[in-house]
Amino acid sequence: MKLYPLFADLTGRPVLVVGGGVVGERKAAALLDAGARVTVGAPHLHPTLQAWVEQGRISWRAGTFEDAWLDDAWLVVAATADSVLHKRIAALAEARRVFVNVVDDATLSSFHVPAVIDRAPVTIAISSGGHAPMLARLLRERLEVLIDPVMGPLASLLANMRSRIRARLPDLTARRRFYEHLLGGPVLSLLRRQQQALAEAAAERLLETATVSPTGSVVLLGAGPGDPGLLTLRGLRALNEADVILHDRLVSAEVLALARRDAERIEVAKQAGNHHTTQAQIHALMLEHAAAGRRVVRLKGGDPFVFGRGGEELEFLRGHGIPYEVVPGITAALACAAYAGVPLTHRDHAQSVRLVTAHCQGSVNTLDWQALAQERQTLAVYMGTSELPVLQQQLMAHGRAGSTPFALVENGSRPEQRVITGTLSSLAERASAYEVRSPALLIIGEVAALATSLAWFGRAPLGAKLPLSSVAPQALIA
Known part of the structure; x- marks a missing residue:
């Protein structure tokens, strides 16, 4: 989270808008809706702003910007077409510890104006940090249809009941359960039908029957x-x-x-x-x-x-x-295989899947190696990164061919996912060369070879070639 969400109470507090055009008018209108005492500074005003001055809704500082305009401001909005002036306003506001919003310049702004869903007193704000305001507006449009219009009246109803709710349910967990039950009860339906009194009575009944000591x-x-x-x-x-x-x-x-x-x-x-x-x-x-x-x-x-x-x-x-x-x-076997492009079963290669854990020597010693070494099946080995040499040795000793493909999926489904492929005879060597670390899932079987051709997520699989750092110096010379 790069920005700290904050809802400011600007009721009666002075806010400065520098710029008297259409953008300045839009900013001033939103600030007036929030109860701010708005002053617009500009040589000339848009007709709407001029009308608001005459009506006494806003104040006007006529002329070009002066440093003293910031003296009493809690917030300042720079809404001109002068980028040099915007930089000056931002620097002065920073020096005075006054929050500033510079229109269309996120880097100069210390606060950003979000897209708003208004269900007063409930307010939902969506911000892109000033970098993609159209995206924020698009998200607001989509969320508008999901947020019930009666959330505002419900919030007002609960505000009136708040002291009684806290007195009846001093335990935070019990209060949370009450609110959850209320949202699932008849109160919302009654508010939608504009039956405020009945909604209040239903909420009061729910409070009276609320469990003071909830069950865990x-x-x-x-x-x-x-x-x-x-x-x-x-x-x-x-x-x-x-x-x-x-x-x-x-x-x-x-x-x-x-x-x-x-x-x-x-x-x-x-x-x-x-x-x-x-x-x-x-x-x-x-x-x-x-x-x-x-x-x-x-x-x-x-x-x-x-x-x-x-x-x-x-x-x-x-x-x-x-x-x-x-x-x-x-589970990891399903997800890691899918994100690596490896089908755990395949009509031509594997008719069964075995899920195996090998997190320590003790668990490795209990495995049925004869059964695990059978062909035409897929092994999905959990927690086996520390036991790869033993897995390789035992499977080959019990008849699994050294040419059997494997795929090691490290951090499967995550942005840092890596897939290392190879054959069973090179399993331990390749895992060591690529410094594979937990969490990693090992897939052994013919289907593992499909990781190379069916990969779709993250980086391409690391195939047959070992990294240069793992090759002995004499081999490089040769």
Whole structure:
């Protein structure tokens, strides 16, 4: 977020608009709507501005700009056709710590005027930071049809009830639940029918029956591999209802950004060989917050039921009587393969898929290598970057051909995605040469060869040639 969103109360406060043309008139009109005390400085005024002066709605400083015009201003808008003057105004405003908007010059502006959806007292502002105002207006047009016109009257109704709501529901979580129930109840329908008194009575009844001590719950939510566009609609709703989010290290910042802003975020980092938070501690955190009446989202990368220990967590919650639900996520094997252009099954190459985890030596030792080495199947190996030499050795020792293609998908579905391809006999060498790091999914099987021809996302796959830095100096000389 490059700009800090801010709604300014300008009621009765002096604001200066430099420029008396059509643009200055438009800026002055918006400021008047916000209750500002507007002064327009210019040698001449547009007829509408002149009429406003005669009506006493605005003041006029006739003449060319002078430094003293800024003396009492809270804000200044530069709306002339003189770029040199605009630079001077911006510099003077900066020196006086007065916010300035320079029309059509984002670099000189310290505040920007957004496109506005007005549902007074509800205001929705959309800004492009002054760089693409037409885009902001287009977004406003699209959102206008989605924002119910009765949001303004609803806000006024709730403002009148605010003190009673806080007295009845001192707990923040309980208040949030009340507001959610209100939006799903009859109040909005009554307001749309212009039945204000009945709407107020319905809201009062809802408040009287509101639960003072809400029941806590836990949602096990799969965040997918990283691309926020892959989050399900139900998952997005859960994030926006959450009071507390317990999230894994691998959950992307872009997915977390979709959550409600005031939700408490707790990272429960777990990494092979370096467990900052134990599973028992995660269980304790879920229990603590749910017992306090909060909605907890246990947010996991991928899917909670595919190598995510979701089953253990549900058993714990059930054993302690905590209500729960599960929202599946797109697991890494599906997403990484898709974003690398690799079909996990193919009529000509693979009739089955095996999902395997190899995050440590202990898990590697339990694998059925004879079954994994069979042909005409695809292996999708999770958490295997530290065990690639063992995987390569064991599969070849049990009969999988060294010429079998592989694709290593690092940071699958994210902007920094890399795909390294090769054959099984060169797997460990190529992963080391390209310094592959977790999170990475390994795909082994004939279908992996399709990554080269079917790639569509991010950078092209890194194919047969190794990077020069990995080649021995004597080889370069030769």
